[in-house]
Amino acid sequence: MPYKHFLRVICAASLLSGAAQAAQAESSIWGADLPVPAIPGYAFPEPEATLMGWVNGGSAADNANIYLHGWGLWDALTTPSTLTVYGIQNAPVYLTWVTKQELVAMSKTSGKTLFQATAPQRKLRLSDVTQLSKFGVHSMQPKAMPELKAANGITPDTSVLETVTYDPVSGQTINDRGYFKLATIQQVYTSKQPEIAAFPEPSVVVKPVYKVISAKTLYQNRYYVMPAWPGTPAVTPTIEKNGFPESSWNGGCVYVDTQNTGTSTANAVDPSCSGPSAATTYGLGDFVHYTLTAQNAAFFDVANTQKVVAGDTLLLMAMHVSTREMTEWTWQTFFWTPDPANPPLPSSTAIAAAIPAQLTGAPAHYAGSFAYAMVSPNQPINGGKSVGQPVVGYNPYLESDFGANVFGLTRPIVDGSQSWTGTVGVQTNCMTCHALAAVAFSKTAQTAYATDFYIARDDPFFAGTVQTEFLWSIADVVSSQQTQALQKTFKHKTSK
Secondary structure, three states, X not given: OOOOOOOOOOOOXXXXXXXXXXXXXXXXXXXXXXXXXXXXXXXXOOOHHHHHHHHHHOOHHHHHHHHHHHHHHHHHHOOEOOOOEOOEOOOEHHHHOEEHHHHHHHHOOOHHHHHHHHHHHOOEEEEOOHHHHOOOOOOOOXXXXXXXXXXXXXXXXXXXXXXXXXXXXXXXXXXHHOOOOHHHHHHHHHOOOOEOOOOOOOOEEEEEEEEEEOHHHEEOOOEEEEEOOOOOOOOOHHHHHHOOOHHHOOOOEEEEEOOOOOOOOOOOOEOOOOOOOOOOEEEHXXXXXXXOOOOOHHHEEEOOOEEOOOOOEEEEEEEEEEEOOOOOOEEEEEEEOOOOOOOOOOOOHHHHHXXXXXXXXXXXXXXXXXXXXXXXXXXXXXXXXXXXXXXXEOOOOOOOOOOHHHEEEOOOEEEOOEEEOOOOHHHOEHHHHHHOOEEEOOOOOOOOEEOOOOOOOOOHHHOOEEEOXXXXXXXXXXXXXXXHHHHHHHHHHHOO
């Protein structure tokens, strides 16, 4: 299927011909194209030579250009699309895109059949954060915060959910090339190719992370309470063992007034979680959010088992964003923060200062973290060394949970006589970890998550694997099919 621009204006079904109806259904599955906001200095896709000039330059001005590019992407992703999805009119662009679950379903049937069957009533299926559930951490389950006293009746909600969505280019690439099929990746391995074919340049993949506000989570039947991210902590033996999950955050609480659908003047945190105040209480309008109605609540599904109901609200708390504008993809991640002008690590005031004036409203209430290189100075794709300074880039809502046990591969970054080795989630780099995305085929092959260090595409670690173009979602889907096939074979043998 050609990578074309899709319809953004939906006409009444009764006015559409059969061919137009099919095109409309297809459009509603793939979603809106990523727009290009009118931000001075921003372009998409940006030529790889330009991006690499910034990455290799390493000056404050070069970094500012990288930050501006990331904020431009964020602006584009959260721009109203004119499409209605999940019963949400004029949904943000990213929300219109095809999900991982939909692509998995497409891989098992005809895409055309799926479009005709599901396009009018798509469901957004939210689930445990996959990268955490691999290691037994279930992000949907609320966890107590032992340092808080329960006497005031305040229980901050520490649960989050995720989905993964793909822009029209990356979604069609996965579907058309069969990248969610074990047989496809097996054939790449059989052909002695180290990696699947590269995605087209404009490809974009995002991982949104949400909190769900429901009546049962409210304090005084009005306020939603959650922990505030305190910033990157010093790594202690406890963090080495347990990571730094939301239940351990020691930065206090923030409150969301569910009766205020607009914005607030708040920009602070309640350090003792003693109760809401004007300075620590935010409106729903300070978040990208979706309040469900009786008409669209059925279009949302939590882990295929729990139900959300009319009146519940999804708060967008974070989002990983990767684009195939350069060979190793660009990596930026965003998270909600109380004071966006002064965000905590892994963001910075320099990153906040790069927010363009065109980015306004709720999307401007988020902080960013960037990893356009593994180490600084940048190293070549192959033939480089793990030297220089670390480039730490992670999301508090996705990687902070990771303790040292998660990482099957760690290596030092050497700077002269000094050496630094990341061991936990708050010492990770998106590019390094996603460079490890692969499916193992040989008996001695292995795959692993990684912290921050330089690794070449031709590193011996990848022997016996097929690298999946920096996308763990492909590796996870196919590896799951491998496991299912092995279980089926084992069951067949034992039943004889």
